[in-house]
Amino acid sequence: MNPPVVVTIAGTDSGGAAGIAADLTTFAALGVHGACVVTAVTAQDTTGVRAVHPVPTQMVLAQLDAVLDDLPVAAIKTGMLASPETVVCLSTRLRGLSGTRPRLVVDPVLVATSGAVLGSAEVVAAYREHLLPIADVVTPNEDEFDALGRPDLANVLVTRGGDIPTTNDHGTGCTHSSALAAYLAHGLDRATAAARADAFVARQLHLSKDWTLGRGRGPVAHLHPLTPGEIA
């Protein structure tokens, strides 16, 4: 039987903790096929973001079209979108999809765990006007919720850390929103998918809590796949 297909539209993290690396490994762990649309390349490690190189919007759309024209996409997750043009054009493309629309999880990556600002005021405005209204679930952390102007929308699920004592939490937001998209692609309803995503992130944080990788906030563990019986 085919696995569900989930696409991440996000940036790379050279340190392998957040962004595309977190998304694809989470998809693999949760039994969905992951496709990826790269929006930006970041030079980043556990201590912070050194440089961001956005991918031109036309190239972002070309990647997305290649995936959507060929694969039966069940869910899409967006992460770092890097430019207001990308947010607007992506929203227009997704709004125009015919047939059964993939479930859409929007993780509005605006502030990294290190505190680095990953989205400008123009990006924030584009999210508010174009992308938030078409999302099934939006997963800002507290800082991003503030940056977005604390929108009073039913699809907004504010994420708030948790009680596992660890400094190895770089990539938790990406892992959480990817797990949510994977569970929605498996057919779970939003509340169940959100609860399973919380449990999955907690499991991964337990696995990495004693790691000493890097000089800053270390990576949350990736992979350690769940068995089919554990997934859904």
Ligand SMILES: Nc1ncnc2c1ncn2[C@@H]1O[C@H](COP(=O)(O)OP(=O)(O)OP(=O)(O)O)[C@@H](O)[C@H]1O
């Ligand atoms: N210390 C923790 N213990 C348990 N669960 C946690 C912890 N930290 C994060 N989580 C889980 O991960 C989810 C996302 O966490 P958080 O809101 O801190 O991400 P974030 O700030 O967007 O992360 P990042 O910017 O590193 O990607 C939370 O909703 C929660 O389920």
Ligand SMILES: Cc1ncc(CO)c(N)n1
């Ligand atoms: C590429 C990328 N996406 C998302 C985050 C948020 O943690 C990050 N630090 N880097």
